[in-house]
Amino acid sequence: MFDNFIDDRRVPAVDGRTLDVIDPATGEVYAAQALSGKSDVDNAMVAAGKAFRGWRRTTPAQRQTALLRIADAVEARAAEVVRVECENTGKPVELTHSEEMTMVLDHLRFFAGAARVLEGRAAGEYMAGHTSMIRREPIGVCAQVTPWNYPLLMAIWKIAPALAAGNTVVLKPSETTPASTVLLAEIAAEHLPAGVFNVVTGDRDTGRCLVEHPVPQMASITGSVRAGIEVAGSAARDVKRVHLELGGKAPVLVFDDADVAAAAEGIAAAGFFNAGQDCTAATRVLVQEGVHDEFVAALVEQARNTRTGPPSDTDVLYGPLNSATQLEKVAGFIDQLPEHATVHCGGHRVGERGYFYAPTVVSGLRQDDDIVQNEIFGPVLTVQRFSDEDDAYAKANGVRYGLASSVWTADHQRAMRASAELDFGTVWLNTHIPLVAEMPHGGFKHSGYGKDLSMYGLEDYTRIKHVMSSLG
Template sequence: MLEGRSAGEYMAGHTSYVRREPIGVVGQVTPWNYPLMMAIWKIAPALAAGNAVVLKPSDTTPVSTLLLAEIASEFFPAGVFNVVCGDRDTGRSLVAHPTPQLVSITGSTRAGKEVAAAAAPDLKRTHLELGGKAPVVIFDDADLAAAAEAIAVGGYFNAGQDCTAATRVLAGPGVYDDFVAALVEQARETKTGLPDDEDVLYGPLNNANQLARVTGFVDRLPDHAALGIGGSRVGDRGFFYAPTVVSGVRQQDEIIQDEVFGPVITVQRFTDEEEAVRWANGVEYGLSASVWTKDHGRAMRMTRRLDFGCVWVNTHIPFVSEMPHGGFKHSGHGKDLSVYSLEDYTRIKHVMHNWG
C-alpha cells in the first residue's frame, strides 16, 4: 500500500481491502536527449513496484543504457531488467508484443501517437511523456534580470533539447523591448562548442536530422518576424547551432505552435493578463510553463488557469524527485517521479472476504 486507506466492512459479514500489485512486464522506450537520466526515470518506479522491464533506448544514444544494464546485472535477478537496442521498428515490435501489459515512452508527440495506436489492439495501458512548448510569461513587474538569466539557462541548456525548455517567451507591453534586448545580450554572451572549452554552456544538437529541423524553423520565419541574433550553424563540423532570439512572432506562426527542440527563443508581446493566458494555452502541448511576477494574486490566478502539468513561479526548469512530472493534452499522460509514478506502474485489485 502506498497510502493509509484502511480495510473496512462496507457490507455485513464481508471485509474489503485494496491490493496494489505489479502490472507484470513493462515495455519502455527512452529518448536521446537525456539517455541515462530518462532510463532511470523509467526503470526506477517500474522495478520498485515489482515489475520486470524491457527497455529500448534511442538508436543514437544507446551506450549509457547498456552500461547501466551491465552494472545492474550484478545485482538484479536475471530477466528483471532487459535492454533491447534498435530503431523505430524495434520499438514498434516491443509495443505490439502481447507480453507487456503497459508501455511507457518519453519522446515526441508523433511517437506517442504511434505507441498509443499500437497498444490499442491489446488494450494495454500507456504512459506517455511527450513534447512541450513551454510558455514563459513575463509581466511588467517581474525581476527582468532574474528572468533573463533563467531563460538563458533554461532555453539553451542541453542545446534546447528539452521538452520543458524555456524557449517561448510572452512579455508584457512595458518590458517587451527591454526584455528582447536583454535576451539578445544574453545570447551574445552564450557559447556553444566542444566540452573541453570551459566557457561553453551547451554542446551540439543530437544528429544531422535535428540540425536540419532547427535550421528549417529559422529559415522559414515569416516576414514579420525579426531575427535578433543567431540563426545559423556554428562551424563546419558537428551539429552546433548558435543561440538564437526571434521577436515579432505571432500566435499562429509555425515556430510558436510547433516544438523546435533547439537553442531558439521566441518572444511575443501580450497586452494584458487575459491575452497572456490565451496565448500561453493556445498550443497543442501542455507539459510545463512559468510565470514571472511580484504580484501574488496574479501568480495564483495564472497557475490555476495555465493548462500545463507543471507551472513554476519566478523560476523555470528545476525538478525534485518528490514531485510529479508529466503533462496534459498532446504532451501525454502519466507521471514520472514521486509516488504518482509508482501508482502508474501498479494495478488496483479489490479483495473481499466473506467471514460470516
Template sequence: MTTASGQSFKNVINGELVDAAEGATYDVVDPATGEVYARAPLSGAADLDKAYGAADAAFEGWAYATPKERATALLKIADAIDARAEEICRVEVADTGKPFQITMDEEMGMASDHFRFFAGATRVLEGKSAGEYLEDHTSWIRREPIGVIGQVTPWNYPLMMMIWKIAPALAAGNTVVLKPSDTTPASSTLLAEICQEFLPPGVLNVVCGDRDTGRALVAHPTPQMVAITGSVRAGMEVAGSAATDLKRVHLELGGKAPVIVFDDADIEKAAEAIAVAGYFNAGQDCTAATRVLAGPGIHDEFVSALAEQARSTRTGMPDDEDILYGALNNADQLARVKGMVDRLPDHATIASGGAPATVDGGANGFFYEPTVLSGLRQDDEQIQTEIFGPVITVQRFSDEAEALAWANGVQYGLSSSVWTKDHGRAMRMSRKLDFGVVWINTHIPFVSEMPHGGFKHSGYGKDLSMYGLEDYTRIKHVMSYIGE
C-alpha cells in the same frame, strides 16, 4: 570490444551481454564531430522474443520479492552509479555531445537520487483502510505490479529518461524490456550492465535498434504496459498500437512551454534565468523555456536583455568548460532547427543568432547558435510547433487575459512558468494555465518527490514522485465474508 570505428555496444538480455541474433549492427555517430564512433545491435523479432521471454520468466520472482528486497537492490544500483559517475558521464557525453562538466554536475547526482527515492517509495505504498463496507464482509486493497513493461526512451536525456522509466517500474515489482534511441544507446547499455550485478536475470533487459525495433517492442503481445518519452507523433503511434490489445500506456511527449514575464518582473534576473533554461542541453528539452510572452511595458527591453544573454552564451565541444551546451543530437535535428528559423515569416525578426555555429574541433558537428526571435504571431509555425533547439521566441502580450489565452493556445500541455512579483497574479495564472507543471519565478528545476507529466498532446501519466510509482501498479479489491 573495439572495432575500427570505436566501441561496439551489446544488448543486455537475461543478465547477459549479447549481439543481435542475426548479427546486424548500425553506426552510432558522435554529434560533436559528426563521425561514426561505435556500432550497436540492430535487433529484430528474435531478440525481442528473447528479451520479453526473460522478463516474463523473471516477473513472478521479482513481483513477490519483498519491498525491502527490491529497495535494497535499487540502493545498491544508486551506490554503483555514484562510484562510476565519471565513467557513466563520459559514455553519456560520447553520443549526446553534452558538456562533460555540466552533465557531471547536473545529472549524475540526480541519477542516483532517483533510484534512492524509489527505493524508499516502494516500502511506503498506501491504499484505503481495510473495513466492513458491507455487513459481514471485510474489504481491503492490494496494490500490485502490472507485469512486463515495454519502454522506449529518447535521445535528449538517454540516461535520465531511462532512470525515470525503470526506477519506478522496478520498485513496483515489474520487469522491463527497454529500447533506447538508436542515436544514443551508450549509457543505457552501460547502466543495464551495471544493474545486472544487483538484479535477478531477466528483470531488466535492454534491446538496441531502430524505429522498427521500437514499433515491434510496443506491438509485442507480452507486455502489459508500454511507456515512452518522445515526440507527439511517436506517442500517438504507440497509443494506437497499444490499443489493439488494450495495453496500458504511459506517455511523456513534447512541449512548448510558455514563459510569461509580466511588467513587474526583474528583467535582468529573468532574462539570465530564462536563457539558461532555454539553451540548456541545446534547447533539446520538452520543458525548455523557449516560448516567452513578455508584457507590453518590458517587451523591447526584455528582447534586448535576452539577446545579450544569447550573445554571451557559448556552445562547443564537450570538454570545453566555458560552454552551456553542446551539439544538437543528430544531423536531422540540426536541419529541423535550421529549417524552422529559415522559414521565419516577414513580420518576425532575428534578434540574435539564427544560424549553424562554427566550433573549433567540431567542423562536422551539429552545432547551432543561441538564437532569439521576436515579432512572431500566435499562429506562426515557430510558436505552435516544438523547435527542440537553442531558439527562444518572444511575443508581446497586452494584458493578463491575452497572456493566458496565448499560453494555453497550443496543442501541448507539459510545463510553464510565470514571472511576477504579484503573488495574487501568480496564483491566478497557476490555476488557469493548462500545463502539468507551473513554475513561479523559476523554470526547469526537478526533484524526485514531485511529479512531472503533461496534459493534451503532451501525453498522460506521471514520472517521478509517488504518483510515478503508482502508475506502474494495478489495484485489486479483495473481499472476505466474515459472518458466522
C-alpha cells in the same frame, strides 16, 4: 559495440545486423549497436516474463535494497558513466556530472524508498459481514522506450518506478544514444536477478516490435507526439496500459512588474540548457508590452554571452544538437521564418564539424506562426507580446501541448491566478525547469498522460485489486 543486454548478458542481434552510432560533436561514426528485430525482442520478453514470476514476489525492502545498491554502483563508476554519456551525446562533461548525474542518483534513491510506502484505503467492513482490502500489485512486463535528449536520466525515470513496484522491464533506448543505457544495464545486473532489466537496441521498427509484442502489459514512452500517438494506437489494439510523456511548448509569461534582468538570466539558462533539447525548455516567451523591448535586449545580451562547444570545453552551457536530422530541423524553422519576424542573434550553425547551433533569439512573432505552434527542440527562444492577463493566458494556452510553463511577476495574487489559468502540468513561479523527485512531472493534451517522478509515478506502475472476505 553496443550489444543487447538480455537475461543478464550482452548478446548481438540474432541476425547479426548493426546500426552506426555517431558522435554529434564530430559528426563521425564512433561505434555500432545491435539492430534488433522480432527474434531479439522475443528473447527479451521471454527473459522478462520468466523473471517477473520471481521479482513480483520480492518484498518492498528487497527491491529497495537492490535499487540502492544500483545507485551506489552507478555513483562509484560516475566518471565512466558520464564519459560514456558525453561521448554519445556531446554534452559538456562537467555540467553532465554536476547536473544530470546528481539527479540520476537522487531519483534512483527516491524510488528505492518509495517502494516501501505505497498507500491505499484502509481495510474495513464496508458491507456487513465482509472485510474489504486493497492490494497494489505490479502490472507485469513493461515495454519502455526512451529519448535521446537525456538518455541516462530518462532510463532511470523509466526503470526505477517500474522495478520498485515489482515489474520487469524491456527497454529500448533511442537509436542515436544507446551507450549509457547498455552500460546501466550491465551495472544493474550485478544487483538484480537475471531478466529483470533487459535492453534491446535498434531503430523505430525495433520500438514497434517492443510495443506490439503480446507479452508486456504496459507500454511507456518518452518521445515525440507522433511516436506517442503511434504507441497509443498500437497498445489500444491489445488493451495495454500506456504511459506517455511527449513534447512540450512551454510558455514563459513575463509581466511588466517582473525583475527583467533576473528573468532574462533565468529564462536564457532554462531555454538554452542542453541545446534547448528539453520538453520543458523555456523557449516560448510571452512578454507584457510595457517591458517587451527592455526584456528582449536583456535576453539578447544573455544569448550573446552563452557559448556552445565540445564536451571537454568547461566554459560552454551546451553541446551539439543530437543529429544531422535535428540540426536540419532547427535550421529549417529559422530558414522559414515569416517576414514579420526578427532574428536578433544566432540563427546559424556553429563550425563545420559536429551539429552545433548558435544561441538564437527571435521576436515579432504571431500566435499562428509555425515556430510558435510547434516544438523546435533547439537553442531558439521566441518572443511574443501580450497586453493583459487574458491575452497572456489565451496565447499561452493556444498550442496543442500542455507540459510545463512559468510565470515571472512580483504580484503573488497574479501568480496564483496564472497557476490556475495555465493548462500545463507544471507551473513554475519566478523560476523555470527545476525538478525534484518528490513532485510529479507530466502534462496534458498532446504532451501525453501519466506522471514521471513522485509517488504518482510509482502508482502508474501498479494495478489495484479489491479483495473481499466473508466473516462467516
